[in-house]
Each structure stands twice: as structure tokens, then as C-alpha cells.
Amino acid sequence: MTSDRRNLYFYYHPHEELNEKLKPIFQLAEENNFKIVDDSKNANIIIAVGGDGTFLQAVRKTGFRQDCLYVGIKKENEAGLYCDFDIEHYNEMVDSMINAEVEVRRFPVIETTINNESTFLCLNECSVRSTLIKTIDIDVFIDDIHFETFRGDGLIVATPTGSTGYNKSVNGAVVDPKIPCFQVSELASLNNNRFRTLGSSFILGSERTLKLHVQQNGNDFPIVGMDNEAYSIRNIRELTVQMSQNVIKTVRLKNNSYWERVKRTFL
Template sequence: MSDQRRNLFFYYHPNKELDEKLEPLFQLARDNEFQIVEHSKDANIIVAVGGDGTFLQAVRKTGFRQDCLYVGVRSKNEAGLYCDFDIDDHDEMVASMRNAEVEVRKFPVIEATVNNESTYHCLNECSVRSTLIKSIDIDVYIDDLHFETFRGDGLIVATPTGSTGYNKSVQGAVVDPKLPCFQVSELASLNNNRFRTLGSSFILSGERALTLNVRQDGNDHPIIGLDNEAYSIRNIKELTIKLSDHVIRTVKLKNNTYWDRVKRTFL
């Protein structure tokens, strides 16, 4: 670990049990010349303690920082795609950082712009779903091509790392994060003589732009899911999604690839 990266910010949801588990880690970090800071803006290493959900929240709440590293630490004995370290292995964590037994991995990020106004970033996925008990109609454009008109429960646009979550649960493909791309998957599409969709997930190059035009038929403010947070934004007419120039830099143990994690999690 670079000598310049010594300021740690811990992001977690405090509770008595977790506080007790973290105290030895705090002390071990101090003993090894790391400084624990109170504000994320002062950190160059942000440590998310919990699980994949907490890691996603840490990235979002700290503003998708481009000038720092993110570290995922599991607080429970469960598999995770973003968390390399276990909270009970304090010595391994610090020794790995000091002895350069870690590598930096870059995860792609997508950006979603609503009505050409507000832009949001996503590390996992952006989803569009109806707030009403009825189907939602969406005109789907790839670049300037009208590709299809979707009717159903909604659409998921996932990054490669997000492909193993919500996207996978609707039979989307698991994608290698080294590929600069994003994936579009359907939620309960209706196919008939009037509406016709591809009927399967499809993957777009990072050079493409995806535009979703929501038809104004009562679904004027659908639920927009950004990673593990939901937003109800009024009067959504257009949602443009593309691969961002941003990447999230995370710390990983050597010999622990993305596909090692996928195998450990699902097989």
C-alpha cells in the first residue's frame, strides 16, 4: 500500500456487537501508522464494513470518489462480490496492505441522466419500474435507433459487477467486469401483436447510449432504482444511460479474481 494512502474512513451501521469487533481493528490500524479520520472527504481509503449492500451504500454516500480506494470487509460469514476481507481476520488485512499482497481492481460505473437534467451514478444497476399496479410502456432506443417498445413491469440496466444480482435473478448473463459494457434485462415483458420485445437480455458496448422514453399514461413518476436505493422522481419522460468515465477502485487480495468470487458465491 502506498505511503500516501494512510487516512482511513470506516463506513458502517453502528451497533454494539459491531463496535466491539471493530475496536481491535481500529487499534491495529493505528499501530501500523494508519490514521482514522471522521469525515470521508479526508480519507484516501474508505473501508465499508458489513456486506455488499453496505459497500454499495458507502460508494454512493461518499460520492463515487475517484481519488481514493474502497475496501470491502464482511461483518458476517457470508460470500460477497465486493468484500475481500473478513472482520475477524484483522492481522491478515493489515499484513496484506503493508506487504503489497493486494491489488487494485477497477469496477465500471454507469451514469443515468433523467430528462437531460439530473445525473446519477450506479455501481450495480439502474432499474425502472412502475409505481402503479399496471404495466409500464417504454420506448427503447440504442443510440438513435428505435429498438423496441417495451410493456411490462420494468427494465434493469446493469454493470458487469451488477450482473450477478437483480439482473441474474431475471435470467440475465453474468458478465466479466473487464469488459467495458452494460446489460439490459426485462421484468415480466408482455409480448403480443401490439408490443414486441427481444425477450432476452442484451449487452451493449461502452460506446453505446441507451435511451428509455417512458410513455405518459399514468406512470409519470416510476420508481428509479439506483443500486440499493429507490427514488420516485416525478414526470419522468426520458432516461439516458451510458457507461461513465468514472471507475471505482477497490482493493482485492491477489489470487482472488472476480470469477473466484462468483464461484464462491453461487457454486
């Protein structure tokens, strides 16, 4: 780890047991000339302690920083596709960072613009679903060409790393994060003579633009999920999804590839 990356910010949800486990990590970091800061704006390494959900929150709460590295530390029994390190083996983490046994990987990010007004970044996925006990109707456009009219519970637009999350639970494909793309998957589509969809997930390249026009037929308050946070925004008419120029730079062990983590998690 280079000498200019020495300011650490720890993002976690405090409780007594976790606080005790973190004390020796703080001490070991300081003994090795790392500085622990209280404000993420002063950090150049942001460490999320928890599972993948905590990692996603850390990235979002700290503003998808482009000038720092993100590190994931998992607790026991936590999913860890974003987390290369284990809190019980913190010595290995510090040693790896000091001895350059880690690599920097870059995860693709998508950006979602709602009603041509507010833009949000997503590391995992963006989803749109009905808040009512009824279907939602969405006109799907790819590069301004009408592709299909969807009726069902909703749609998921996932990044490659997000393909192992919500997307996978609806039988979407698991995608290599080295491929800059995003995937669209259906939630309980209704196919008949009036509404006809592809009926399977499809993957769009990084140069594509996806537009989702929400038909105003009573579903004016759909839930839009951004990673693991939900937003209820009044009168959503259109969502535009594209690949972002931003990436999330994370630290991984050299001997711990994405597909090795997928295998450990699911197989």
C-alpha cells in the same frame, strides 16, 4: 500499500456487537501508522464494513470518489462479491495492505440522466419500474435508433459487477468486469401483436447510448432504482444511460479473482 494512502474512513451501521469487533481493527491500523478520520473527505482509503449492500452505500454516500481506494469487509453470513476481507480475520487484511499482497482493480460505472436534467452514477444497476399495479410502457432506443417498445413490470440496466445482482435474478448473464459494457434485462415483459420485445437480455458496448422513453399513460411516477436506493421522481419522461468515465478503484487480494468469488457465492 504506499505511504501516501494512510487515512482510513470506516463506513458502517453502528451497533454494539459490531463496535466491539471494530475496536481491535482500529487499534491494529493505528499501530501500523494508519490514521482513522471522521470525515470521508479527508480519507484516501474508504472501508465499508458489511455486505455488498453496505459497500454500494459507502460508494454512493461518499460521492464515487476517484482519488481514493474502496475496501470491503464482510461480516459473517454476508454476501461479499465486493468484499475481499472478513472481519474475523482483520490481521490478514492489515498484513496484506502493509506487505503489498493486494491489487487495485477498477470496476465500470454507468451514469443515468433523467429528463436531460439530473445525472446519477451507478456501480451495480439502474432500474425503472412501475409504482402502480399495472404495466409500464417504455420505448427503447440504442444510439437514437428505436429498438423496441417494452410493456411489462420494468427494465434493469446493469454494470458487469451488477450483473450478479438484480440482473441475475431475472436470468441475465454474468459478465466479466474487465469488459466495459452494460446489460439490459426485462422484468416480466408482455409480448403480443402490439408490444414485441427481444425477450432476452442484451449487452451494449461502452460507446453505446441507451435511451428509455417512458410513455405518459398514467405511469408518471415510476420508481427508479440506483444501486440499492430508490428514487420516486415526478413526471419521468426519459432516461439516458451511458458508460461513465469514472471507475471505482477497489482493493482485492491477489489470490482472490472475481470469478473465484462468483464461484464461492453461487456454486
